[in-house]
Amino acid sequence: MPRITPCSRRWRRTAALFVLAAAVLLVPAAARAGEVHVAVAANFTAAAKEIAALYEAASGDRAVLSFGSTGQLYTQIDQGAPFEVFLAADRERPRRAVEEGLAEPDSLVTYATGRIVLYSRDPGRVTGETALRQGGSGKLAIANPATAPYGAAAVEAMQALGVYGALESRLVRGNSIAQTYQFVDSGSADLGFVALSQVIGHHRGSRWVVPFRLYAPIAQDAVLLNAGRDNPAAAGFLRFLQGPEARAVKEKYGYGAAD
Known part of the structure; x- marks a missing residue:
């Protein structure tokens, strides 16, 4: 049986470290x-x-x-x-x-x-700003304007149209624009102001792209x-x-x- 000396142990440790370093360099x-x-x-x-x-x-x-x-x-x-x-x-x-x-x-x-859109999952519900002027008790979803810029833009647009006071009692506020979209898409709200990016890729429901004259881009x-x-x-x-x-x-x- 060969005798293991301190020198041979050091050599083996050095060799092992060299192999490990080489392996690291070869990792993709x-x-x-x-x-x-x-x-x-x-x-x-x-x-x-x-x-x-x-x-x-x-x-x-x-x-x-x-x-x-x-x-x-x-x-x-x-x-x-x-x-x-x-x-x-x-x-x-x-x-x-x-x-x-x-x-x-x-x-x-x-x-x-970004841009905001008035959206409903009902194909005939939204044809323009008139959807906001129609009576009814259905819910209107917006993102919380205190924390979500898209919600603040929705409030700005409604104020520009002169309908915010009439609609305020019908508002439901999502924690984010993602939750706001879910309110509308699930039917929990009849209408909602969502991001254009959330609806641009599909053709479900109806929508109105809110013009920039009603809110700041x-x-x-x-x-x-x-x-x-x-x-x-x-x-x-x-x-x-x-x-x-x-x-x-x-x-x-x-x-x-x-x-």
């Missing part, structure tokens, strides 16, 4: 890819999922997406949630994140402009948060969001060009 890049945690406004759900898949295919980095209303997401960020990129449905919260030292000042970018900003400052995957995702592949996805879902 995708297996060692980075990861970025992204807080995404609910209106951008479908588009963000497609963009994240394209980003992973292009870079090997994985985008982990969390969805909610802009106000809810901002509260989580302010309370220390480990998000690295914030895709809001307004300009206010990303700018506030910068002002409060939660985000990188030079990273602010407007990535899309919904400019949506993104920002690199402090948690993503040293993560190349976070900066990479933000760059990709502004590129041609992401732009095509945004146009597909009815988003206007960034200002």
Whole structure:
């Protein structure tokens, strides 16, 4: 039986470490890819999922997406949630994140402009603004205007039409634009103001794309948060969001060009 000396033990350990290092170098890049945690406004759900898949295919980095209303997401960020990129449905919260030292000042970018739609699952229900002037006791769904920019835009449009006072008692408020859409699509509400991106891909029901003369276009900003400052995957995702592949996805879902 060969005698094992301290020298031979050291040699074996060195050889084992060399083999391990070589194995790590041989691991495909995708297996060692980075990861970025992204807080995404609910209106951008479908588009963000497609963009994240394209980003992973292009870079090997994985985008982990969390969805909610802009106000809810901002509260989580302010309370220390480990998000690295914030895709809001307004300009206010990303700018506030910068002002409060939660985000990188030079990273602010407007990535899309959104629109609201009056929607019903009833094919003959919505033919224009007259759907808001008809009597009845049916519910009208909007996103909570205090936390969701799309809800604030809905209130602005109703006020511009002079119907908000008459409709206020019929309003049901979703926590996010995603929940608002569910209220309408499930029949819990007869009508609802939803995001164009939520209905542009299907032909169910009826809809009216609310003209910009009734509300300010919904400019949506993104920002690199402090948690993503040293993560190349976070900066990479933000760059990709502004590129041609992401732009095509945004146009597909009815988003206007960034200002």
